[in-house]
Amino acid sequence: MRVGRPRGEGLALALLLAVAAALFVLPLARLFSTGLAGGAGPIVETLGSDAARGALLNSLDSASVSALCALVLGTVLAFVIGLTDLRAKGVFVFLLLLPMMIPPHVTAIAWIQALGPSSPVLGWVGLQPEIGVAHPLYSREGVIGLLTLQHTPLVFLVVLAALRGLPREVIEAARIAGAGPARLLRRILLPLLAPSLIAALALAFVSALGNFGIPALLGIPGRYVTLPVLIWRRLAGFGPSVLTDVAVLAMMLAVVAVLAVTLQGWLQRRARSGLIGPPQPALRIALGRARPGVEAALALFVAGVLALPLASLVATALVPTYGVPLTLQSLTWDNFAEVLLRQGAPARAFFNSTLLAGTAALALAGLSALVALFGARRDRLGRATGGGVATLAEMSYAIPGIVISIAFILVYIRPIPGIGVSLYNTLALILLAYLTAYFAVGLKPVAAAAGQLDPALDDAARVSGARFGRRLWRVHLPLLAPAAASGAILVFLTAYNEVTVSALLWSRGNETIGTTIFNYEDGGYTTLAAAMSSITVLATIALMTLLDRLGQRLPPGVVPWRL
Known part of the structure; x- marks a missing residue:
């Protein structure tokens, strides 16, 4: 006698199938059907466009170079945090992951203000560029540099988690056999971590490929347009064929992303190594006399990545007009009052983003x-x-x-x-x-x-x-x-x-928080963009700090960044 599936399980399966159809199958099928509706003509025309080809090459260039740089930097940071007897590891992990939670466009705005001719922080020490000199971030190198800083925490998190999963006996056996740090790294750690490193590289590549905020704010002035920015500009232009053109460009971006993930899976299968034994606490290599120097270097890196841009962001929010030096006479809270009390869009944006998220x-x-x-x-x-x-x-x-x-x-x-x-x-x-x-x-x-x-x-x-x-x-x-x-x-x-x-x-x-900040900056309201960005960063830090404190009383793993 055949027994039918229980009613509750059947309803749950039907719900999942409906969700999959509504969220994944229908939208992507419509995207590809729109892009292919005109046959090969629109595709050939788009691929033949200098703007589309240039944007595709810029996307591949910025995503691949920044992903490689993030892989190296994030892996080094994970090794220092995960394999040594460094002090205050929890604080460093929290600070190193914070840039990942700050929106890319806020990161771009902060660095633009930190390194520009009107930089309040550089102005205090007399190192600001001269007026009229091209901004150093409005370039290919500027886009790649900020994408690297934005996605280094992703690599750091993946590699750090992989280090915690390695059997400790493997590393200790190599050290007992006389393997030095370089040989241990080359013959043991990197081969065992290869699948995780490949996953981290692919994650950084895909994240950079789809990043909109940094290429939009830095690439447009620097004439370095990527595919997401080109799609945004085409859709903003409207016109009778805009949806087909945009669908073709979006298809190009989607195909590149899926190919990258497929290549990741193939490489991971080839690089996988079998391990025997359960994961144990990671090795703690004694730094000895070098520990204060390593801690100071790490603190300087965190200060450079976080303190300089965020201080410039807050300083810009406290002056009446962008470019005015911050002094006791020029200090004003009007920008914060404008954002919090007078204009309706920011309040709606905070409510909408909180509700949606x-x-x-x-x-x-x-x-x-x-x-x-x-x-x-x-x-x-x-x-x-x-x-x-x-x-x-x-x-x-x-x-x-x-x-x-x-x-x-x-x-x-x-x-x-x-x-x-x-x-x-x-x-x-x-x-x-x-x-x-x-x-x-x-x-x-x-x-x-x-x-x-x-x-x-x-x-x-x-x-x-x-x-x-x-x-x-x-x-x-x-x-x-x-x-x-x-x-x-x-x-x-x-x-x-x-x-x-x-x-x-x-x-x-x-409106959402991200779109409101972007519109302020794009419209030339730099001080308002800085004020709302400062509030957003403060809210993010406060939320992460609260979760970190609650994590002390919650089961392990609830707060992702806690050691």
């Missing part, structure tokens, strides 16, 4: 738990559904956010058939794009936790007569809650300040 974090925590549980199941249908949704989420994360925005515009630019409701120019459309763009961020920690659950727990609950909903609520969710909370925290912090996804989806009344 919070809703996306909670929704993805629940959806990730379902996907991870079905992906770890033994039955074929559940495992195929969970694995399929996870694969779609990974592919969508690899696709730049601006491509996802284009896909949702193409789907929802007209009212939904049957109900006549339009999601275009609404917060709901931005929320859907957030769910698509950040699904993989929330899913990764939950999937890892679900893979460690013993199937016997579910079997025992079944035997006791618990239905699917009760098993989910009383057995699985409590065990997955720490991992789900970790993923939700990462989703919230990532979505709260982003500009890449919402740059093409916002409208008046539906």
Whole structure:
């Protein structure tokens, strides 16, 4: 006798299939169908365009060079933090990860003000460039440099986690055999870490490929246009064929991202090494007399990456007009009052971003738990559904956010058939794009936790007569809650300040923090952009600090950056 699938499990599977269709399949299918609707003509015309070819080459150039630089810098920082007896490791980890949580366009604005002729900080020490000299960041090197600083924390986090997972006996055996630091690095650490290094490089490449804020603010003045910026400019120009042109450009960007992730998987399979033994605490190499020097060098690096640009940002927000030196006579709080009290857009932006990021974090925590549980199941249908949704989420994360925005515009630019409701120019459309763009961020920690659950727990609950909903609520969710909370925290912090996804989806009344800051800077209201950026950075630091303190009382792994 065939026993049908329990009703609760069937509804959950149907929900996941509907979510996958709405978030992944339909938007990307519409994007490619629009791009291919005109046949080969629009594609050939786009590829033959000097602007498109130049933007593609600039995207590949900036993404690959910055990813390699971030890989080297992030790996060195991870080795110093993870393998030595450095003091105050938790503080350094917190500070090194902070640039990852600061929006790219805020990073660009801060560095523009820090190194420009009107830099208040450099002006205090008499090192500011002369008026009329080209800004050093308005160039290819400036774009690559800031992309490197923005994505070094990603590499650092991946490599540091990999170091914690290595069996300590392997390294100790090599040291007992007489291997020095250089030989240990070349023959042991780098081969064992190769899959993680490849993953970190691919993550930095894909993140840089889709970055909009830094290339827009630095590349446009420096005539170094990347594909995301070209898409934004084309869509802003409108015209009868703009959607087809933009769809073709977005397809180019999506194909490059997917090829990069595919190449990553192939390289990881070739580089994988088998390990025997459980992971243990990482090795602590004694630095001896060099420890104060290493700590001072690391502190100087953190100060240069964080203190200089953020001090310039705050100083710019405290003067009446950009370029005026900050003194006791010129100091003013009017820019903060304008942003917080007088104008309506910033208040709406803070509310909208908090609502969108919070809703996306909670929704993805629940959806990730379902996907991870079905992906770890033994039955074929559940495992195929969970694995399929996870694969779609990974592919969508690899696709730049601006491509996802284009896909949702193409789907929802007209009212939904049957109900006549339009999601275009609404917060709901931005929320859907957030769910698509950040699904993989929330899913990764939950999937890892679900893979460690013993199937016997579910079997025992079944035997006791618990239905699917009760098993989910009383057995699985409590065990997955720490991992789900970790993923939700990462989703919230990532979505709260982003500009890449919402740059093409916002409208008046539906502003986000990222788009409001970008519009201030793009419109020439530099002091207002600095004031709102300062508030955003302060809010991000306060939130991370609060989570770090709460992490002392939460289960391990809930706060991702805590050692």
